Amino acid sequence: MTSVLVVDDDQDLAEMLGIVLNGVGMEVDLVSRGDEAIEVFKNSQPDLVLLDIMLPGADGIEVCKAIRKQSSRVPIVMLTAKSDTNDIVKGLEAGADDYMVKPFKPSELVARIRTRLRRTSGELNGNLLIGDLTIDIVEHSVMRNGKEIPLTRLEFDLLVALGKEPGRVFTREALLSEVWGYRHSTDTRLVNVHIQRLRAKIEHEPEEPQIILTVRGVGYKAGGSGVKS
Amino acid sequence: MNKLISSFRKSLFLKVFSLSALVSLILISAIGSTLYNRLEDGIYKDKIASSISEGRAAIQFATYRFTIESLNGKPNFSSLAEEIVKSTNVSAAESGREVVLFNTKGLKLRGVPASLTSNFLEPESVPNALRKATVKNKEITWERGTLSYVNKRELPGIFVGGVFDIPKLGKYEMYMAYDFVAQERSIDLIGRSLWVTGFLLLVLILLTASIVLRMSVKPIQVAAEIAESLTTGNLKTRMSVRGEDETARLGIAFNQMATTLAEQIGRLENLSRIQQRFVSDVSHELRTPLTTIRMAADVISSARANFEPNVARSAELLQSQIEKFEQLLQDLLEVSRFDAEAATLNFTKLDLYVVLKKCIDDLSPVAGEKGTEINMRKTSERTLIDGDSRRIERIIRNLLNNAIDHSEGGPIDVTLEANESAVSLSVRDYGIGIEKQYWNRVFDRFWRADPSRSRVRGGTGLGLSIALEDAVLHGGDIKVWGEIGKGANFVLTVPKIAGTPIGTYPLSPSTDTK
Numbered sequence: 001m002t003s004v005l006v007v008d009d010d011q012d013l014a015e016m017l018g019i020v021l022n023g024v025g026m027e028v029d030l031v032s033r034g035d036e037a038i039e040v041f042k043n044s045q046p047d048l049v050l051l052d053i054m055l056p057g058a059d060g061i062e063v064c065k066a067i068r069k070q071s072s073r074v075p076i077v078m079l080t081a082k083s084d085t086n087d088i089v090k091g092l093e094a095g096a097d098d099y100m101v102k103p104f105k106p107s108e109l110v111a112r113i114r115t116r117l118r119r120t121s122g123e124l125n126g127n128l129l130i131g132d133l134t135i136d137i138v139e140h141s142v143m144r145n146g147k148e149i150p151l152t153r154l155e156f157d158l159l160v161a162l163g164k165e166p167g168r169v170f171t172r173e174a175l176l177s178e179v180w181g182y183r184h185s186t187d188t189r190l191v192n193v194h195i196q197r198l199r200a201k202i203e204h205e206p207e208e209p210q211i212i213l214t215v216r217g218v219g220y221k222a223g224g225s226g227v228k229s
Numbered sequence: 230m231n232k233l234i235s236s237f238r239k240s241l242f243l244k245v246f247s248l249s250a251l252v253s254l255i256l257i258s259a260i261g262s263t264l265y266n267r268l269e270d271g272i273y274k275d276k277i278a279s280s281i282s283e284g285r286a287a288i289q290f291a292t293y294r295f296t297i298e299s300l301n302g303k304p305n306f307s308s309l310a311e312e313i314v315k316s317t318n319v320s321a322a323e324s325g326r327e328v329v330l331f332n333t334k335g336l337k338l339r340g341v342p343a344s345l346t347s348n349f350l351e352p353e354s355v356p357n358a359l360r361k362a363t364v365k366n367k368e369i370t371w372e373r374g375t376l377s378y379v380n381k382r383e384l385p386g387i388f389v390g391g392v393f394d395i396p397k398l399g400k401y402e403m404y405m406a407y408d409f410v411a412q413e414r415s416i417d418l419i420g421r422s423l424w425v426t427g428f429l430l431l432v433l434i435l436l437t438a439s440i441v442l443r444m445s446v447k448p449i450q451v452a453a454e455i456a457e458s459l460t461t462g463n464l465k466t467r468m469s470v471r472g473e474d475e476t477a478r479l480g481i482a483f484n485q486m487a488t489t490l491a492e493q494i495g496r497l498e499n500l501s502r503i504q505q506r507f508v509s510d511v512s513h514e515l516r517t518p519l520t521t522i523r524m525a526a527d528v529i530s531s532a533r534a535n536f537e538p539n540v541a542r543s544a545e546l547l548q549s550q551i552e553k554f555e556q557l558l559q560d561l562l563e564v565s566r567f568d569a570e571a572a573t574l575n576f577t578k579l580d581l582y583v584v585l586k587k588c589i590d591d592l593s594p595v596a597g598e599k600g601t602e603i604n605m606r607k608t609s610e611r612t613l614i615d616g617d618s619r620r621i622e623r624i625i626r627n628l629l630n631n632a633i634d635h636s637e638g639g640p641i642d643v644t645l646e647a648n649e650s651a652v653s654l655s656v657r658d659y660g661i662g663i664e665k666q667y668w669n670r671v672f673d674r675f676w677r678a679d680p681s682r683s684r685v686r687g688g689t690g691l692g693l694s695i696a697l698e699d700a701v702l703h704g705g706d707i708k709v710w711g712e713i714g715k716g717a718n719f720v721l722t723v724p725k726i727a728g729t730p731i732g733t734y735p736l737s738p739s740t741d742t743k
Contacts, residue, residue, distance in 0.1 A: 010517050016524045023528065081516040103520040103555050106527045187619070188575070217578045 002117060003027040005046040007037040007063065008079060009055050017050065020106045026113075034058030038066045048113055049076045051096065053087050061087070061094045068095035072150040073140075075116035079104075092193040097154035098180055099190075115181035116154070130163040130222050131211040133202060142202065154179065155198045162212060162222040171219040195220060242446045246439060253434040257427045268419050272412050277371070277387055284389025284405035285369045287328070291403055292393040299396045306398055307340030314345045325386070325408035327376060329355055333364060333392065333400040341398065349379040355388050355404050363390040363402055376408050384408040448476035452483055464491040501568075508565040512558050519558065523551050553689075560691035564674065567698045574617045574702055576727050581612040581621070581652050582645055588625045589643065592633065600638040603629070609647035609735070615727035620699040627692035628656045628707075628719050634688060635717065636660040646735040650725060651705070653736035657718040663711030671709060672697045696721075705731060710738035 004021055008014045009032045018028040029044055031037045035057035041049065049067060053060035064076055078091045078099040088099050097116060100109060128135040134143045140156060142149045151159065161178045162170060170178070172188040180190060199206045213223040237243050291313050298304045314328045329352055330345040337343050344352040359372040369391045376384045386408035394400050451468055458466040467487060470480035530548045533541040566572045589603050596603050614621075632641045639659040646653050663671060670676050675690035693707075700707050705723030718738040724731050 010521070013517055013521045013524075016521045019528060020524050081513045102516040103523045103558075106524045188577070 001025065001027050002048070003029065003044065003046040004048050004050060004113065005029045005031065005037065005041060005044065006050045007031045007034070007055065007060070008050070008052040009033070010052075017109075020110070021113075024110050032056075034060065034063045037063050041067055042070065045071075046074065048116060049074060050079055050113075051076055051091075052079045053091060054081075061090050064091055064094040064096050068152070073153050075153055077112060077116065089189055089193060092190065093197070095152065095197075097152060097194075111181065128160065128163045130159070130166065133159075133211065135160060135163060144202075149201055151198070151201060154194060155201065158194055158198055159202070159212075162220060166222045169215045169218050169221045174219065191220075241449065242442055245442055245446070246435070249438040249442075250431075250435055253431055253438075257430055257434075261423045261427045265416075265420055265423055269416050272415055273409070276407070276409060276412050277373075280387045280405070280407040281369065281371055281389050283326075284371070284407070285391070287405050288369065288389070288391035288393070288403050292391075292395075295393065295395045295398070295401075299398065304339075304397065306338075306395070310341045310345055314347045325384070325410050327406040327408075329388075329404040329406060331355075331360070331402040331404075333402055336399070338398055350406065351377040351379060353377065354406065355390070359388055359390055359404075360402060363392055363404075367392055374406075376406050384410055385413065445476065448479055452479060455483070455487070459487055459490070464494060505565050505569045508561060509569070512562040512565065515558055519551070519555060523555070526551050557689045557691070560689045560695060563695050564691055564698075567695075572698070572702060574620070574727075576615045577618060578613055579616050579618050579621065581614055581616075581654060581723075582607060584618065584622050585625055585643065585645060585654065588622060588629055592626065592629050596629075596633045596636075596641065599633060599636070601633055601636045601641055603641045603643060605643045605645070607645045609645065609652075611647045611725075612645055612652050614652050614723055614725050616703055616723065617699075620702065621723075624696045624699045624707075624721055625654065627688075627696040628654075628721060630688055631693055631719070632656050632658040632660075632717075635662075639716070644736065647725070648733060648735045650729065650732035651722050651735055652725060653720055653722040653734055655718055655720045655736045655738065657716065659716035661717075662713045662715050663709065663717050664713055665711070668709040668711060672707070693719075704728065708734075708738045 002025070004026050006014050006017050006021075006028055008017070008030075011032060014030045014032065018030055021028045029040060029046060031040050032055075034055035037049075037051070037055075038058070051060045051063060055063065058066070060078060064078070067074065067076060075098075076096045078088070078096045079102060080087060080091075080099055081102045082088075091099060098112060100112060126137060128137060132144055133149075135141075135156075136143070137160060140153070142151055142156065142159065157179050158175070161175065172191040175191050176182040176187075195212060196206075199209050199212055202211055203209045210223055213221055215221055237247075294309060294313065295306070298306060298309050310330055314330055316328075327350045328345075328347045329350065330341075331352065332338065332341070332343045335343045346352050354375060354377045356372055356374045359370060359374070362372075363370045369389060371387055371389045374386065374388050376386045378384075386406055388404050388406050390402055390404040392400060392402050448468070455466050455468055464487070467484045468480040470477050470484065526544070526547045530544045533544040536544065563572075585605070589605060593603055629641070629643075636658040637660040642655075642657040644653075644655040644657070646655075672693050674694045677690070697707050700721055700723065703723045704727065705721065708720045708722070709717065710720075711717035720734075720736050720738040722731055722734050722736070
């Protein structure tokens with residue numbers, strides 16, 4: 001059973017989230033304080049974290065950083081009341097995979113959570129080579145010279161999405177739909193921030209990327225020779 | 230020259246300075262020339278008076294001497310004449326006095342020449358008119374003239390003449406000539422002194438004027454500069470105040486005004502900031518409970534199959550009203566963002582055609598419910614623009630939604646057209662229409678042409694207002710045409726390249742785009 005950690009200081013909302021997620025067969029832990037959330041995360045090891053940004057104790061961004069220190073894999077989805085602030089970018093930079101702006105449709109939330117969870121079990125198998133990286137799709141690992149590079153699930157998905165069709169140029173919208181499961185969203189901050197985070201981890205020179213190339217005015221593509229073996 | 234005139238026009242200092250220079254120049258020259266003339270007159274008058282009395286005495290004395298000599302048994306007129314003429318020689322150089330003796334008839338008698346002069350004075354120096362007058366008057370007569378010497382020297386002066394009859398000898402004229410050398414020298418000196426004095430005076434006056442002007446104009450200049458600085462929004466500028474005079478008072482009053490102004494502006498800014506902040510905070514604060522409500526409604530709504538019809542319908546209404554409420558909240562937030570000038574653009578190259586097509590695809594079902602068909606016509610391939618995709622899409626959605634709301638089941642014609650610099654998108658409906666006087670009011674927030682008319686599908690009342698703000702943010706605009714019963718036409722025009730002007734409009738709402 002999928003377990004979700006819900007961190008929100010609004011008790012009613014948290015409870016409602018619990019009802020909705022329980023309704024679709026997920027197990028929910030409710031936490032209302034940021035500092036508490038870090039503790040609970042350690043003990044319960046949930047499959048996914050729903051995280052409000054404004055929290056007592058420690059704010060969502062701190063919590064996000066703390067969780068990322070412990071686990072590079074768990075998907076984190078932020079909940080926010082403000083869609084236009086730097087908080088979102090900060091949250092994404094701190095390691096959140098996605099965000100939802102209140103008020104959201106419950107169905108949308110569930111769909112988003114499922115996307116994040118499904119993605120982690122990809123539909124491909126075998127190894128993928130991009131530049132000097134070896135991607136093991138089954139093992140969910142990225143290796144360079146025999147050394148593993150820790151990526152979040154989302155970063156991994158992003159890399160695989162680009163790498164499985166090397167040379168194809170993906171628009172930001174295409175990536176949003178491919179990796180995040182958005183059909184209408186045009187919020188390119190998600191893509192930009194995650195591409196940057198990914199580059200910081202896999203590129204030799206993040207300022208002069210060789211693996212994920214920017215195609216000006218269009219989007220991104222995987223560089224180097226991508227070979228599926 | 231133009232530059233000079235313009236700087237003259239613009240500078241109070243230059244104006245006042247040149248005016249005072251002109252006035253003092255006229256005044257000084259008037260006083261100087263009057264003074265000069267008066268002094269000159271006085272000096273000559275004195276000299277003339279003294280010359281006349283001296284000449285009279287000399288002539289009388291000569292007459293007397295000749296008369297005495299004539300009583301002599303053997304009168305030696307020639308040596309007497311010599312003596313009388315020469316007697317002046319010694320002192321002549323200093324006194325500038327000459328003597329001329331004429332026999333009236335021009336005869337040489339008894340050794341006395343027809344004319345005798347002292348110091349090589351030309352006898353012709355004596356003006357003929359004077360001689361005639363003297364002979365006629367038989368009295369002391371005088372005239373100004375020029376003393377001409379054999380050596381060509383010429384001096385201005387005065388001739389004083391008299392006639393006397395000498396028994397045994399005849400009629401003689403005697404002229405005393407006095408030159409004006411000393412007087413001219415004095416007058417020259419006075420003239421030069423006057424020039425120098427006048428010049429110094431002028432310099433002094435101008436210097437004083439410039440100092441005074443600087444003192445009085447400077448604060449005005451400073452005030453003007455600071456007022457300009459204030460106008461450009463630099464509310465912290467103040468005049469420096471020294472002393473307690475009028476300029477200091479000007480400075481103090483000015484600074485007080487600036488302070489009051491800054492305070493007022495600050496207060497208003499603060500108020501509007503608080504208000505914007507409040508709207509934004511309220512909107513944000515509403516979001517969390519709204520999320521809960523929404524989820525609750527969703528849970529209820531999804532179970533409505535098991536409800537009584539009334540309860541099921543209520544659940545449906547709850548659901549749809551929450552959606553509307555949410556949209557209103559979103560629009561309010563957007564508006565508060567515009568008011569706070571916090572809206573930012575996220576430019577990318579986008580094809581207006583692609584965005585438009587997507588919007589039409591999304592909204593066609595909604596339009597179809599009302600029997601409205603959306604027709605698209607595209608007349609240009611070059612519809613690529615710099616735009617914020619979210620905002621551009623929102624503009625188009627708002628225009629389409631507005632048209633659907635007001636089409637009353639009629640069709641909607643959408644036309645896309647471009648030229649070199651801009652792209653226009655026209656949305657034409659054939660519904661209710663708008664009166665000309667309201668064309669621009671449709672962009673007012675929550676504005677309704679007819680307040681009693683209900684919204685059928687109902688936007689939030691903020692859609693067009695937000696659309697216009699979005700368009701303006703892109704450097705574009707939205708123009709309106711409409712007529713009651715004939716429908717309305719909204720034309721969005723945006724420049725192709727961000728930051729460049731629209732230039733000519735590819736479409737304008739007055740042209741019927743059908």
